[in-house]
Amino acid sequence: MKESELIISRIRKSIGVDTANLHEPLFDGNELYNLKECIDSSFVSSVGKFVDKFENKLTEFTGSKFVVAVVNGTSALHIALVYSGIEPNDEILIPTFSFVATANAVRYCNAIPHFVDIEERTLGLCPKRINDYLIEIGIIKNNVLVNKYTQRPIRAIIPMHCFGHPVDMEGIIDIAKRFNLIVIEDAAESLGSFIKGRHTGTFGNLGILSFNGNKIITTGGGGAILINNENDFKKIKHLTSTAKLYHKWEFSHDQVGYNYRMPNLNAALGCAQLDSLPRFLKQKRNLYNNYKESFSDLNFVSLFSEKENFQSNYWLNALILNPGFQHLKEDILAETNGIGIMTRPVWNLLHTLPMYKDFPKMNLDISQDLFERVINIPSSAGLIHGNN
Amino acid sequence: MKESELIISRIRKSIGVDTANLHEPLFDGNELYNLKECIDSSFVSSVGKFVDKFENKLTEFTGSKFVVAVVNGTSALHIALVYSGIEPNDEILIPTFSFVATANAVRYCNAIPHFVDIEERTLGLCPKRINDYLIEIGIIKNNVLVNKYTQRPIRAIIPMHCFGHPVDMEGIIDIAKRFNLIVIEDAAESLGSFIKGRHTGTFGNLGILSFNGNKIITTGGGGAILINNENDFKKIKHLTSTAKLYHKWEFSHDQVGYNYRMPNLNAALGCAQLDSLPRFLKQKRNLYNNYKESFSDLNFVSLFSEKENFQSNYWLNALILNPGFQHLKEDILAETNGIGIMTRPVWNLLHTLPMYKDFPKMNLDISQDLFERVINIPSSAGLIHGNN
Numbered sequence: 139m140k141e142s143e144l145i146i147s148r149i150r151k152s153i154g155v156d157t158a159n160l161h162e163p164l165f166d167g168n169e170l171y172n173l174k175e176c177i178d179s180s181f182v183s184s185v186g187k188f189v190d191k192f193e194n195k196l197t198e199f200t201g202s203k204f205v206v207a208v209v210n211g212t213s214a215l216h217i218a219l220v221y222s223g224i225e226p227n228d229e230i231l232i233p234t235f236s237f238v239a240t241a242n243a244v245r246y247c248n249a250i251p252h253f254v255d256i257e258e259r260t261l262g263l264c265p266k267r268i269n270d271y272l273i274e275i276g277i278i279k280n281n282v283l284v285n286k287y288t289q290r291p292i293r294a295i296i297p298m299h300c301f302g303h304p305v306d307m308e309g310i311i312d313i314a315k316r317f318n319l320i321v322i323e324d325a326a327e328s329l330g331s332f333i334k335g336r337h338t339g340t341f342g343n344l345g346i347l348s349f350n351g352n353k354i355i356t357t358g359g360g361g362a363i364l365i366n367n368e369n370d371f372k373k374i375k376h377l378t379s380t381a382k383l384y385h386k387w388e389f390s391h392d393q394v395g396y397n398y399r400m401p402n403l404n405a406a407l408g409c410a411q412l413d414s415l416p417r418f419l420k421q422k423r424n425l426y427n428n429y430k431e432s433f434s435d436l437n438f439v440s441l442f443s444e445k446e447n448f449q450s451n452y453w454l455n456a457l458i459l460n461p462g463f464q465h466l467k468e469d470i471l472a473e474t475n476g477i478g479i480m481t482r483p484v485w486n487l488l489h490t491l492p493m494y495k496d497f498p499k500m501n502l503d504i505s506q507d508l509f510e511r512v513i514n515i516p517s518s519a520g521l522i523h524g525n526n
Numbered sequence: 527m528k529e530s531e532l533i534i535s536r537i538r539k540s541i542g543v544d545t546a547n548l549h550e551p552l553f554d555g556n557e558l559y560n561l562k563e564c565i566d567s568s569f570v571s572s573v574g575k576f577v578d579k580f581e582n583k584l585t586e587f588t589g590s591k592f593v594v595a596v597v598n599g600t601s602a603l604h605i606a607l608v609y610s611g612i613e614p615n616d617e618i619l620i621p622t623f624s625f626v627a628t629a630n631a632v633r634y635c636n637a638i639p640h641f642v643d644i645e646e647r648t649l650g651l652c653p654k655r656i657n658d659y660l661i662e663i664g665i666i667k668n669n670v671l672v673n674k675y676t677q678r679p680i681r682a683i684i685p686m687h688c689f690g691h692p693v694d695m696e697g698i699i700d701i702a703k704r705f706n707l708i709v710i711e712d713a714a715e716s717l718g719s720f721i722k723g724r725h726t727g728t729f730g731n732l733g734i735l736s737f738n739g740n741k742i743i744t745t746g747g748g749g750a751i752l753i754n755n756e757n758d759f760k761k762i763k764h765l766t767s768t769a770k771l772y773h774k775w776e777f778s779h780d781q782v783g784y785n786y787r788m789p790n791l792n793a794a795l796g797c798a799q800l801d802s803l804p805r806f807l808k809q810k811r812n813l814y815n816n817y818k819e820s821f822s823d824l825n826f827v828s829l830f831s832e833k834e835n836f837q838s839n840y841w842l843n844a845l846i847l848n849p850g851f852q853h854l855k856e857d858i859l860a861e862t863n864g865i866g867i868m869t870r871p872v873w874n875l876l877h878t879l880p881m882y883k884d885f886p887k888m889n890l891d892i893s894q895d896l897f898e899r900v901i902n903i904p905s906s907a908g909l910i911h912g913n914n
Contacts, residue, residue, distance in 0.1 A: 169565055183746055239768065242783060389874055393880070400747075407791065
């Protein structure tokens, strides 16, 4: 049997059906009920009880002290950078192994993405190698890390919890303290993922979530900012709400604000989805376990598994071709997609995209190697209900 | 009777009830049906048939050749400026008599809002006085209008159809031709407003609409870009969709894109709302007629009416205190809001806001004068159904 045929047979065995999308949302809770209530209330837009409710539920679930819901994960990241005081030409350390929004948000601030490498253990930023790299290229001047080669300040680092698998945040926080970096945690994919019981996105100065249609829960489009203290919360809420000053009828604003508030309609969907999240997490773990068992007898591929003390949401399961088998990637992608089993490779590495190819970067060999070996396979919570 | 009491009695006579919000949406069509269909399809996010349908319906209604739906009016304006090639330090002519988003979108591009004045006849930009002003301060160098005093290029003009009342676009287009300006038409408030039968937002190089909760139709949050040709349409669609290149499974992007796509869930609501728009327009015109009649006997105030050849959507009715009666404004606002009839003044003039006070401006006496005299009164389509 050809390797792609083996992959197809193992996926089918795990999901119990012949074809599958990569990731579909599941609406089997109070979604329609909430939407009806939202429409009946006539509050569908930036004001309404579902926005508050959704923010409160997220606070409760993640353990973040405060949450602001916004239109999408990209806008959450943008606001996190703006609010952190990122200035034009500041360098921001980001993984090249990420969705393009991570880099785009940096560019919206006219700041400079500086690409750093990941580790295979987590698929996220590698604290050890980044530490060594910063010692080599950086110098601390007046409490600010400066890139010796570009003379620009290196201001922040954005670890991204790839496919829901937690980054080594202890290591990242150590680096941030040593080099005086702001940490903005890109938890767009990791709602429901924890490190030693603490939710991803709550370790950094700010964290962000996404509720895009392909995420573990969806609000249509949506995102959120996870915030540690009330002062930041109030200011970020203000910044995302056109910086309007409270008055019963006057319209006045005190800074350049953004129209990034999540509409109540989308929050209504989000509230129902969030109620189902614990169940989705179970279903996704069951699916992962099925995959784990099915793929255990193949010698050319491994399934990515959470590390000790890390609890992944298994948002998107990842097969990793074993070293020496990367030549199989294109054939597996073509064959699976050809018969209706949607699979995908990792995003093209950000530092290779035309608009990002001339920005600073460290050696990115691990990202390059994993780019050639990772394949995501169908991971919808709705694919499986058993094994509870 | 005190003037504020007269105002209250005339409003109550016109709307037939004792209290009213300023503007509420009306969901008495297929809203819930569409939302259910959207949820059932599982496509709630950036892909789905309602987005295409909504764009097509908007194309049909406005007569614009192409339409791209986005997350809100602010993002539509931002994209229109980005796509038009606005560069940092370009000056952009905008009314000071507008919602803050008009200026904010300019600042997102690091461009310079240059505030210009309106005329009482339309509540929109005054072509004659702006023409004279540009002759005075501008000089054409290499086909580019340059501000003699700042040496910065004056690149574009953003007429805004205030409260739904059309600006004198013929006059604006004349100026744009004379001074080589890009015209971006801010039709956020004027869906359903026409000039000689042609829809507002279709006169400029690009136009934008808003479907915020307070607009004539709503998608929760939403906006659209009105586009004249297919090439621009394709490029703008690309720019608002993270600039992702089409591929069955690969993720690649060729420029810094934006995550501004309208989610399918919001478009589902929009499709139902758009079906009701012709009826809303009638109801709003009926309400305007009621107000017109009720206020006709008061000597200190006038109701704003559309000009010949201009067809207003009467999104937000505006009372204008007659010259000499501006001292009544605060009392009328306090008394009406105090008893549950929501009214509001115009936005604080943009050039008076702290973040915009140091930007260039022409003499803004008319804006200042009207700021002191305009009061918006309840204008929901749902307030009235009769007189068809």
